Amino acid sequence: MSKYESLIDDNIxxxxxxxxxxxxxxKFVTGVLTTGIYCRPSCAARHPKRENIRFFARPEQAEAIGLRACLRCMPNDVARDDAAVRAVIDAIRLAETAPTLAELGTITNYSATHLQRIFKREMGISPAAYARALRSERAKEALENGASVTEAIYDAGYSSASRFYADNEKRFGMKASAWKNGGAGVSIQWANVETSLGTMMVAATDMGVCCLSFNEGEDELRTRFPKALLQAGDADFDALVRQVTASVEKPGDFSHIPLDVQGTAFQEAVWKELQKIPLGETRSYSDIAAAIGKPKAVRAVGSANGANNVAVLIPCHRVVRSDGTMGGYAYGLEIKERLLDKEAIK
Incomplete structure (x- = not known):
């Protein structure tokens, strides 16, 4: 049995x-038993036969059974990459102002371009985007804890109020004052639509879809957005609803449908990873945790998965337990199973 099975399915x-x-x-290395080497998943060498390989979570596990690192892809450098990513995260979190990419390169002894590449590969976003998400998260926490908008902006590390609004208005679809007051002043159009999966609720701000759920209505929408102005949809909204409905009934690429979602930096990293799961495939909670560089945060990934307000378009239904069973789903396992059936999961 592969030592990597606790982190990722061998087939994946x-x-x-x-x-x-x-x-x-x-996230793992491939041990080739016939040659006595281990490689990165992306190694350009000719693929070995499936029966001649084993998967290992870390290089040292492969080395423990006598395998040596491939000189072509140098998989043991991955540990250095992981340490560099952790160092960047620590530097960004501890700095009063976001470090430049050049400064982060100096800290890690990497070139700026290589550092940008490995950080984005591990975290799904660039160091600059991570710093912006962290500032936004700190501002949100300050607002929720009673700070004034001005206090929250500067305590979070923004150099000016205009910088805060530039970073967050597009990201969240609402200004800080509305954010603090539960969406007060934000208009949300909504409608219930009958689908093959049951009644589907679609709600959207001017920025994009902010809620997609099943067998819910106005009461549940008000719980999510207690101070927003809820109203019937106009012609543009009706066109959006038709796009959403078509995507649910005949699954495909959802990327053309605009979203207006908000969460912590961790939640948004999880949601972005969910959007990377190909149609017709599933991942486990531990797979997602490993993919965002937090392999021990399996429970937190489950919580972030459950905090997703936009079902299907952010496909949390494609996450299953490590043993292949369905796990939970906010709208019931029957709908989850039918969604997977539509996507040809066998």
Missing amino acids: AWQAVSNRDRSYDG
Whole structure:
């Protein structure tokens, strides 16, 4: 039995190797028993036969059974990459103002371009985007704890109020004062639509879809957005609803549908990873935790998955337990199973 099975399904690992998927570098290594070497998933060398490989969570596990690092892809450098990513995160969190990419390169002894590449590979976003998300999260916490908008902006590390609004108005679809007051002053159009999965509720701000759920109505929407102005949809909203309905009934690429979602930096990292799950595939909670660079945060990933307000478009239904069973779903396992059936999960 592979020592990596606790982190990722062997079939998923083999698919990553077959595709030379760089996004899995650092998440496991491939041991080739016939040659006595281990490689990154993305190694450009000729693929070995499936029966001749084993998957390991860390290079040292492969080395423990006598395998040596491939000189072509140098998989043992991944540990150094992981340490560099952690150092960048620590530097950003401790700095009063966000460090430049050049400064972060100096800290990690990497070139700026290489550091940008490995950080984005591990975290799904650039160091600058991570710093912006962290500032926004700190501002949100300050507002929720009773700070004034001005106090929250400067305590979070923004150099000016205009910088805060530039970063967050597009990201959240509402200004800080509305954010603090539960969406007060924000208009949300909504409608219930009958689908093959049951009654589907779609709600959207001017920025995009902010809620998609099943078998819910106005009461549940008000619980999510207690101080927003809820109103019937106009022609543009009706067109959006038709796009959403078509995507639910005939699953495909959802990227053309605009979203207006908000969460902590961790939640948003999880949601972005969910959006990377290909149609027709599933991932486990531990797979998602490993993919965002937090392999021990399996429970937190489950919580972030449950905090997703936009079902289907952020496909939390594609996450299952490590043993392959369905796990939970906010709108019932029957709907989750039917969604997966639509996407041809067998």
